[in-house]
Amino acid sequence: MELGWLLWGAAVLLLLHVLMELSPAVNFALRIGFYYLLFFVCSAFTVPVCLLVNGGRTVKNMRIIKTVVKTFKYFFGLRFEVKGRENFEVEGPAIIVSNHQSILDMMGLMEVLPDDCVQVAKKELMYAGTVGLIIYLGGVIFINRKSTSSAKMVMAEVAKTMATDNVKVWVYPEGTRNCTGDLLPFKKGAFHIAVQAQVPVIPVVYSSFTTFYNPKKNLFTSGKIKVEVLPPIETKGLTSDDVSDLTDRCYRTMRETLFRLSGRPGE
Template sequence: MTDCTLCQYVGSFVRYYAYAWLIGIAVWFLLILATKVGSDGNKFKYYAKYGMIYFATQAFATLLTPISLLRPRNPINARIIATTVAHASTLLPITWELRNARILKETKGAVVMANHQSSMDILGMMVLWGTMRDVISIAKKEMLFIIPFGPAVWLAGVTFINRKNRSSAMKTLDGCKQKMIKKGYKMYLYPEGTRYPERGMLPFKKGGFHTAIQAGVPIVPVVFSHMYFIDAKKYIFKPGHVLINVLEPIPTAGVTKDNLDDLIKRTRDAMLSEYEKLSAEMDANLVDPKWLRTERSRFSIDDGKKSG
């Protein structure tokens, strides 16, 4: 009998794919065990928790590549991966409370801007992904060459941008603008440009605002409360709860470059004010024994009331 070459290739692929899943699951359980070792302030425990987030992101993006191959570059691929990774917060454990979710659900074509506190924001974006639905996620081009993670997330629909080449970057952003205008996608950005673990917010960069004005789409501010349960200086990463509020969209129709600074100030002032309110609410919760004893679901959603 003649051997079926195609059958052999398929068989080898299935076998190695199964091995990859077994290795991934083994590493995952080792990381979970590592998060149980030692007391708060233990470096090993601290980095193991972050390791869970990074490993879940890279492993699931890679292991779910066959799904992405069925429909390359489709935003549904990234949504499936994000939803899978988001469940990692159950094991940390971190719980999330989203308010005014209807704004993220109903707004079509927008630049979503969120405050940026730590690498935990990666998980925060994953938690929101299912509510936002079609999302343009942007990563620096260098990540494309991290094998096999880079090609896997490219297939999943992540957009890579070459920040060192202005003309290339502008061409990439033009493509993103068209997706927002014609397909109603949402672009998710951190206007601070870098992480700020202290309470408050850094000044906002202009890039995302330029994009919103040029595309003529609204800005949707999303504010995360202060992540009190993480202290990088003391290597503390405790269980915690995060409040997230979606603010009313800020229109850009009729806004020009001359009004750019005013648009940035309006957005930052609104986000900073809400951040202070949410963080004050969380401070009050943390001294309330009843609140501390309350059992919470991994992710609770409040759609909020429609105005008018």
């Protein structure tokens, strides 16, 4: 009986292997499907651990989540080469901004995430089953992208509580995933909070994934991702009138860095 099950298992694995070899679409779907599965299954196991260790919703759970997610890269043959980690060592809170290419960014995020740092995420993620639950427990701040006024209200609240809670906040200023090898124009929410709270902005840039990951071409192989944490940009003394300039400055620096890290000449 048990031998029968083993044979069935081996046959299914062999079939999947042959299908993956034959069809890039199947290969891609299985690899991405496995990535989602890892998140759902690992979240289910991590939720009780977070509850037992820290009791409820707190940024301290991010340390546990980080430990789990940092193992995922080995399943996909991904390597991260990180430079400038020392730039996270600012005194007190800060806003961290980075480019956002794909859901694979969650591995890159956890690879460098400093302690006491929460992310801003779209509210829909809260309903993503076990993943939603673990993100909630990690202290992630949810915004409603369909309502500018409510998103701005949440962001203003974040600016106020950052100092009292002494947390850093990670924002993807492009506001959505973009896997073209370039940056989308930045939304200004992150820079408004930085100025309101008078805290530095720390840019983090991930090299382009296009050489190893492209959903349109069903491409998802192993690869190396270069990450650079750039020096903090101070906002002391800046007012709301300076937000546009601050946003532009950050955008230009990050775009140059993205092109340099990805081996693409700047325009």
